[in-house]
Amino acid sequence: KQEVTQIPAALSVPEGENLVLNCSFTDSAIYNLQWFRQDPGKGLTSLLLIQSSQREQTSGRLNASLDKSSGRSTLYIAASQPGDSATYLCAVRSNDYKLSFGAGTTVTVRA
C-alpha cells in the first residue's frame, strides 16, 4: 500500500521568503505525482503534475521536482506572498489510477 508523508506539517515564514515543501512516498512504481492547494473548507486546486518520466515541472513561482527512485518530491515556491497561505497536498497516482494523499503542509506567510 502506498504511504505518502509530508514534512513539515506546518510552516510559517515572512513574506518574500522562499518555501520548500517535502513529500515522500514508499512505492516508487507511480504513474504520476501531483501537488494541490487546499484553502480552509474548500476543495482542491491542482498546481503541478509531474509524470513518472519527468524530473520537474514549473509554473510561475512554483517548481516541483521528482526523484522517483528515492521516493521524493519537493515543491518550491519562490518569493512567497500572503496569498500563498494554504494547505499544500502531495498526491501520488499509482498504476491503478488511484490517488494516495499526504496529510499536507499548512503554510502561513506573514505580511
Add this chain to the structure above:
Amino acid sequence: GAVVSQHPSWVICKSGTSVKIECRSLDFQATTMFWYRQFPKQSLMLMATSNEGSKATYEQGVEKDKFLINHASLTLSTLTVTSAHPEDSSFYICSAAQSNQPQHFGDGTRLSIL
C-alpha cells in the same frame, strides 16, 4: 479548465437522517468518479470509485450499505450517507475523471450530524 460541481457545500442534520451529496462534471464526461473523506488536519482518504453504469468499488473498511453511491450518468454521481450519526460528520470531496486523465475535484461538502 474542467469544472466539477458538488452540492450542497454544507449540511447540518439530525442523527438518523439520510443525506445525499451530488457531484456533477459540468464540461466533460466523467467515466470515473471518486469519493473521498477528509478529517481535520488529515489527508483525503478514498472511500470508493465508481464507473458510469457499474457498481461502485469500495475501499477496505468503508461500509457500502452506509455510503450508497450511484453513478447513473456520465455527468452525475451521488453519495448518500444513510442513517447518519455524529461519527459520520466529516468533509466529503468528490472528483471526476475522463478515461485515464487527471482527476478534477469538487469544492467539498461539510457534513455535520447533530
